[in-house]
Amino acid sequence: MKINEITQLLNAKIICGHEYIDHPIKHGFASDLMSDVLTIDTDCILLITGLCNLQTIRTAEMADIQCILFVRDKKASPEMIAIAEENHMVLMECSFSLFNAVGILYQSGLKPVY
Amino acid sequence: MEFKYDIEGGNFTKAGNASSSIKKILKQLSVEPKIVKRIVVALYEAEVNVVAHAFNGVIIATIDTQKIHIKIEDNGPGIPDIDLAMTAGYSTASAAVREMGFGAGMGLPNMKRNADNLTVSSIVGKGTIVELTTNLN
Numbered sequence: 001m002k003i004n005e006i007t008q009l010l011n012a013k014i015i016c017g018h019e020y021i022d023h024p025i026k027h028g029f030a031s032d033l034m035s036d037v038l039t040i041d042t043d044c045i046l047l048i049t050g051l052c053n054l055q056t057i058r059t060a061e062m063a064d065i066q067c068i069l070f071v072r073d074k075k076a077s078p079e080m081i082a083i084a085e086e087n088h089m090v091l092m093e094c095s096f097s098l099f100n101a102v103g104i105l106y107q108s109g110l111k112p113v114y
Numbered sequence: 115m116e117f118k119y120d121i122e123g124g125n126f127t128k129a130g131n132a133s134s135s136i137k138k139i140l141k142q143l144s145v146e147p148k149i150v151k152r153i154v155v156a157l158y159e160a161e162v163n164v165v166a167h168a169f170n171g172v173i174i175a176t177i178d179t180q181k182i183h184i185k186i187e188d189n190g191p192g193i194p195d196i197d198l199a200m201t202a203g204y205s206t207a208s209a210a211v212r213e214m215g216f217g218a219g220m221g222l223p224n225m226k227r228n229a230d231n232l233t234v235s236s237i238v239g240k241g242t243i244v245e246l247t248t249n250l251n
Contacts, residue, residue, distance in 0.1 A: 034215035058130030
């Protein structure tokens with residue numbers, strides 16, 4: 001699934017990283033607990049989370065995650081966007097709940113990590 | 115090569131700055147990405163622990179051609195029972211730490227999983243020293 005398709009499925013807004021919208025995403029991982037995110041070894045994943053702070057971005061940076069979808073209408077701060085841009089990440093925001101966003105993506109073919 | 119970083123306890127806006135810097139250094143040294151990830155995940159958990167629990171701390175990373183050794187030393191409350199702290203799920207983290215997405219008792223287990231060697235020593239009322247060593251090849 002391409003990042004572009006994810007934005008269409010969820011009516012999501014791309015906050016930064018517009019140049020990477022053709023990049024493929026194979027797996028999704030949904031969590032608000034960053035220590036759990038740090039246990040994931042899979043490449044090319046989308047992090048789906050309602051946790052919207054600097055540590056979300058730092059966690060993605062350490063875990064080599066290039067794409068984050070914020071649910072529940074959470075808004076990334078300018079500091080978060082700056083670090084995301086520095087690390088060539090894509091940040092997206094959508095209005096769906098975590099459960100709903102994950103359901104739509106799963107039904108559309110995004111694979112779970114485990 | 116030696117790199118030193120100061121860590122401010124309680125300041126979550128800066129948590130991860132040292133780990134980010136070391137990640138960039140390791141990438142510049144062309145260390146394999148999977149090894150870089152293991153090193154920085156362990157270090158980041160350690161850095162967040164200092165911010166979450168201690169007054170302040172210092173990270174000293176020593177890199178040679180074979181390995182990286184990282185010493186994380188803090189001034190803080192210390193750990194009364196290290197075996198208990200190593201147990202997955204055990205946590206003394208505050209609500210503020212949990213709001214940051216941590217504090218679920220996975221920091222030390224995650225460090226152990228991602229470092230070739232982990233040692234933890236602590237004096238209650240004084241502080242904690244965590245040492246992480248990982249081979250670069």
